[in-house]
Amino acid sequence: MTDAATRLATLAEEALGAPLPLRIRAWDRSETGPPGTPVLILRNRRALRRMLWKPGELGLARAWVAGDLEIEGDLYEALDQLAGLLWERDDEPAAGRPARLVTAWKAARDPRVRHAVRDLVALAGPGLPPAPPREEAGSTRGPLHTLRRDKQAISHHYDVGNDFYELVLGPSMVYSCAYWDRPDAALEDAQHAKLDLVCRKLALEPGQRLLDVGCGWGSMVLHAARAYGVRAVGITLSEEQASYARKRIADAGLTEKVEIRVQDYREIDDGPYDAISSIGMAEHVGSVRYAEYTGILHRLLAPGGRLLNHQIARRPEPDEEAYHVDEFIDRYVFPDGELAPVGRTVSQLEEAGFEVRDVEAIREHYALTLRRWVANLERSWPEAVRLTSPGRARVWRLYMAACALSFERNRIGVNQILAVRTPEGGASGLPLRTRDWRG
Known part of the structure; x- marks a missing residue:
């Protein structure tokens, strides 16, 4: 030939x-x-x-x-x-x-x-099927979304080195959709705007207790404690994230206000909290556990408290029973992760007892965010390979670029859902003009 x-x-x-x-x-x-x-x-x-x-x-x-x-x-x-x-x-x-x-x-x-x-x-040419690259997640057995299996899945994605994530995410260390006022804004400014938007939607005030579910490297709890004076608890299943977040908190002099735990959301027993943020975490919960997830958050929230659920959504399928998780993402990026249509998420929050007060779709913002992360990775490619492996760096470049296109083409979206545990009597505590995000 x-x-x-x-x-x-x-x-x-x-x-x-x-x-x-x-x-x-x-x-x-x-x-x-x-x-x-x-x-x-x-x-x-x-x-x-x-x-x-x-x-x-x-x-x-x-x-x-x-x-x-x-x-x-x-x-x-x-x-x-x-x-x-x-x-x-x-x-x-x-x-x-x-x-x-x-x-x-x-x-x-x-x-x-x-x-x-x-x-x-x-x-x-002749030959057996080539073995998958070593960056592919190992096979998992047993029921989906047990405590042990979820911890293994989270470790596969997040415990690949904090230095690598610093390179990709930048100084903010925020691994979720930023909030842009213009496409040419700085990534750090857009991530700061997102964190502040969440705080304002939650109406945080000094002395309140905030729970951040899936706290990552601690950016949300740090911002909330520093700018709004709350006492915050952040939970993650990643040992590397927790270690990094605790150092950031100590360096900021906020150890009296912020606690980081390696803990599953199903193990939290010290409610009530005045506010709960869940930013980019619910995609890991899975459909078989989602009712449990919403029920636990409702139980942990004080009457009148607010929940901000920031979550990627897929488009509804004509036959929902035939829906399959993306194979590449499942094998290489987020094992056992699942996306649901936003309507289903809203319904499940309501079924748990929440009153859903606002849904803001921000999919274009995630496309901008992902393109910046890809640019960061490409700009420091030799260092990214050194910190992880050539294959791992290639996984991240492919998945982030492909996801940016998926958001741009409206194949997936991302939404911030504000929900309230409305007390008896119906006083939600929200202002008449909600989008002012005051009160």
């Missing part, structure tokens, strides 16, 4: 029924495809074997993480084009995208497709 790229493109187009939207450069340095587009580089035949043994986004991701596959050019443009080939469902039926690769693979009853697949297998 003297021109593997042309052969690859021809066979792929036979299976897809449409031209490939990207250029291809193969292991023999041959190249073909539309000029001026990003280049998909297959460094070896193993990259093709990975995609053939596991068609769809997981095979592609494994090839990327292992370094068998590269993208030259605009990563966002390449991922946007590849999305139309790899997704199981077509979110944009009017866009004229070619048939999806997974669909074509499953429809191999077509003789043309069978012929193309057979020749692709021959081109990939």
Whole structure:
């Protein structure tokens, strides 16, 4: 085979029924495809074997993480084009995208497709399925979202080194959607604005008790104690996060006001709290535990207290029973994480006894945030690789860039839901004009 790229493109187009939207450069340095587009580089035949043994986004991701596959050019443009080939469902039926690769693979009853697949297998060369990159989470057993399994899942994602997260997140160490007043604002300013918005929505006052569920590296409790005078408790399942947060608190002279615990939300027994923040944590709870989660937060909150639940949401599925978690995210990024439609989250908060008073959708803000994190990572790439591994750095670059596109294309969203444990008599304590966020 003297021109593997042309052969690859021809066979792929036979299976897809449409031209490939990207250029291809193969292991023999041959190249073909539309000029001026990003280049998909297959460094070896193993990259093709990975995609053939596991068609769809997981095979592609494994090839990327292992370094068998590269993208030259605009990563966002390449991922946007590849999305139309790899997704199981077509979110944009009017866009004229070619048939999806997974669909074509499953429809191999077509003789043309069978012929193309057979020749692709021959081109990939002999060999067993390549082992997944070591950055892939190990297999887990037993029921979802037990205390032990949740701690293991959190450790896989967060215990990869605080220095690495400093590099990606910047000095704020906030690992959730920032709040932007303009796209060219500084990331630190946007994260400060988000933390302050949460505090104002919760109407924090000096002397109140705040619980921050999933406190990360302590940024929310630090801001709330420093700027609003509250006494705060932050909980996390990550030992590395807790150690980092405690040092920040000590350095700020706030050890008398802020406590960090390595604790599961199901183990908290020292309520009531005047306010609860849950920022980017509920995605880890899972559908099987969500009613328990909302019930516990309702019980921990004092009558009249407020909850701010900041959570990523997916779009509703026509058949919710057939919903599957994203394979790449589940294997490499957030094991056992789940997204729910915002309507379901609102309903479950209400079923727990909360009065939902405000829902603010801020998905464009997360796209801006993710692009800044990707830029931070790319700018310090050699250091990121040194701090973790080449594969781990590649996981983060792929997942953050892909998520930025998903927020921009309205495939997922993120919402701040303000809920109140309204006391008997119905006095919520909120001002008549809620969006002023005073009172």
